[in-house]
Amino acid sequence: MTSESASNHESRITNHDDAIRIDVVSLFPDFIDQAAAVGVVGRARERGLLSLEGWNPRDYATGNYRRVDDRPFGGGPGMVMLLDPLLATLAAARAADPAPARVIYMSPQGRPLTQAKVRELAQLPRLILLCGRYEGVDERLLASEVDEELSIGDYVLSGGELAAAVVVDAVARLQDGALGDVESAVQDSFEGDGLLDCPHYTRPVEHALGRVPDVLLSGNHAEIAKWRRQQSLVRTLERRPELVDEAALGKADRRLLAAWRAGQGD
Numbered sequence: 001m002t003s004e005s006a007s008n009h010e011s012r013i014t015n016h017d018d019a020i021r022i023d024v025v026s027l028f029p030d031f032i033d034q035a036a037a038v039g040v041v042g043r044a045r046e047r048g049l050l051s052l053e054g055w056n057p058r059d060y061a062t063g064n065y066r067r068v069d070d071r072p073f074g075g076g077p078g079m080v081m082l083l084d085p086l087l088a089t090l091a092a093a094r095a096a097d098p099a100p101a102r103v104i105y106m107s108p109q110g111r112p113l114t115q116a117k118v119r120e121l122a123q124l125p126r127l128i129l130l131c132g133r134y135e136g137v138d139e140r141l142l143a144s145e146v147d148e149e150l151s152i153g154d155y156v157l158s159g160g161e162l163a164a165a166v167v168v169d170a171v172a173r174l175q176d177g178a179l180g181d182v183e184s185a186v187q188d189s190f191e192g193d194g195l196l197d198c199p200h201y202t203r204p205v206e207h208a209l210g211r212v213p214d215v216l217l218s219g220n221h222a223e224i225a226k227w228r229r230q231q232s233l234v235r236t237l238e239r240r241p242e243l244v245d246e247a248a249l250g251k252a253d254r255r256l257l258a259a260w261r262a263g264q265g266d
């Protein structure tokens with residue numbers, strides 16, 4: 001049996017041929033390393049499911065000053081990252097492994113990162129995440145070296161490093177074997193349902209901040225499941241209405257919503 005076709009449990013926990021390699025090009029490579037040292041991602045690295053390496057353009061800059069940026073043509077504030085140090089850094093990162101790499105520029109001009117994109121990236125053998133600082137990189141780099149641009153949302157960061165750390169985290173936890181049994185079970189039970197999570201409670205039942213809802217103490221698992229589903233539906237409609245197409249809900253969901261609305265007096 002080849003390692004490719006091996007599919008028993010033993011091989012799934014020992015064969016990491018499909019581990020992902022992520023290289024991060026950044027003027028602050030230590031930052032990503034720190035973010036990826038703990039929790040699920042740290043464990044994925046320990047298990048060999050993810051390898052992560054930082055590449056600093058400063059190390060590939062030439063001249064006495066090792067410049068990595070310069071003033072923008074056309075004038076204006078800020079600096080632009082120079083082509084040559086980035087080209088040399090990318091070449092070094094690519095050469096570190098023969099597998100083809102998807103090169104992603106973390107940028108406010110990118111398409112928004114979604115869980116669908118994370119799932120796509122998690123299946124690739126290699127990613128190179130390019131982090132900009134200052135006003136960003138020389139546009140000519142994008143056409144020749146970059147496969148796509150990704151943003152993590154409509155707010156202003158100081159550079160691409162936090163965004164790259166977000167990609168590393170989201171991609172690492174989808175690697176086979178990265179999550180513990182409990183985390184995997186939770187992930188499975190919510191996969192594809194597209195709703196926000198229900199509220200969670202733990203001990204004590206009675207507290208100055210309030211009491212745990214009775215239904216969760218009832219031991220009636222069907223009622224508990226219905227309550228949780230109802231909470232998820234209501235929260236999603238209230239907080240993220242764009243995530244739910246009410247007309248496309250099934251009969252059971254529409255009943256749960258109607259029951260909740262009746263109880264609210266509207």
Ligand code: 9D3
Pocket residue numbers: 106107108131132133134135136150151152153154155156157158159160161163
């Ligand atoms: C204040 C600078 N802005 C001039 C109008 C433009 C700008 C340049 C560089 C804004 C942000 C940045 C640095 N941001 C990123 O590198 C970045 C980012 C982000 O800021 N928000 C969401 N996702 C990302 S991915 C990379």
